Amino acid sequence: MSNPTALPDLSDAQLLRYSRHILLEEFGIAGQQRLLAAHAVVVGAGGLGSPVALYLAAAGVGRISLVDHDAVDGTNLQRQIAHTQERIGWPKVESAALAMRAINPELRIDTWAQRAEPALLDQLLSSADVLLDCSDNFATRHTLNRASVRHRVPLVSGAAIRFDGQLAVYDPRQPASPCYACVFPEAQAPEETRCATLGVLAPLVGLVGSMQAAEALKLLSGMGSNLVGRLLLLDALRSDFQPLQLARDPACPVCGAAAGRQRAA
Template identity: 85%
Template sequence: MPALPELDDAQLLRYSRHILLEEIGIVGQQRLLAAHAVVVGAGGLGSPVLLYLAAAGVGRITLVDHDTVDATNLQRQIAHTLARVGQPKVHSAQAAMQAINPEPRIEALAQRADAALLDRLLPRADVLLDCSDNFATRHALNRASVRHRVPLVSGAAIRFDGQLAVFDPRQPSSPCYACVFPEAQAPEEVRCATLGVLAPLVGLVGSLQAAEALKLLAGVGSSMVGRLLLLDALRTDFQPLRLARDPACRVCGESSGHSQPSPIRPGQ
């Protein structure tokens, strides 16, 4: 992370509610202003993530999504509007972010997050947020996270069920996504177009992803590393599970036994 920037008077006012928090203060806000977050997915999960990261003053945000805004997205993807149907989601989300806070430097990439792109972006990133909607992308992000030692904040939601986890390859005890959900054991993929999703559920999961990312970037609190949070919105139930590294993991290659919960089939 580059040298911490000084806050001007306008920034001291804009971010005053962060600065008032003893755990964040001026230094924590400076860390946010100096940070670079990469967000893959500008849909249901990505919408609250991107809006909150921009509002909170993360200095540089790269968003990656190859899709365009569709009318069916508007039930839950709050970064988009009816007027922007047909536009690339990254450009629509960028407009929403800049309307809230014009300060962050936003790089909007209307393309798929393949290995080559991730290898270009992650050496300059401080956190990676997985807001994608398919297992192939999730595993590509996980491999890149481990390869470049960048913490990964992962979320998923479908119907009334959500999941949240943080994987931090900088910590020796942290599992990776593949430890918990091995690529060879991925279940049949389903989408929101098939099963549906409760609109505020993606907001809940995405907001928690943003909170975990901001804590990592500001250097405050404790992250969710080693835990998986299961959300049941139908019953308003939150269940944390303990996670550990898989001794046979083909991605991170460390040893530690654990049981494997069922992954939420990505949907948004």
């Protein structure tokens, strides 16, 4: 947490609002206090970012920073549930923020209608507790991964296309945790596939995004994540979930020993 020694007291209204979290033995009042004190950075306010943003707001994450350069388009409405017909043409971050404030007006929601450039990520991650990758392209994912390693902020990464989804948590605070580049080397960039050309099943992005939100809430509340070191593959067509074990690459140019020496120099 950014400042774990200064957890906020819960008002009577907050005790009632978040009572279903507080009733969970693993969560409790302390877990909810940690959420209210936390800062989550969400990159992407589309198919994955919509459920992530809405669930983080509903759950009471005290500060949420949304980053997305895109505007709402009519073709987004099939799956991007934070947006509406009336907000076509709006910046996605502003549309999503409006939906989040309608659910929970007491939070701090910062919006950045721009690409997730390194300078902006350095600014946001200096006070962040978790970074959620809800982007839709390989280059941005690697930019986020480098920022995650640089600032030692856990990265919750999700992706979805057609009927296939994937989810992983990369935690640079844990010595055995791989980073995104260990698993998907930047030098081996795959051919980019987009929803606009291949399509995507609408509830799939909701499923992956909701699981991203769950992993982030577990990290922020102090429960940790069992997905660190694993890649979860989802096949929505066959209703199949397959976990794969991941290993850290000692020669990784981002998190390997040589890269660590360069950051320390």
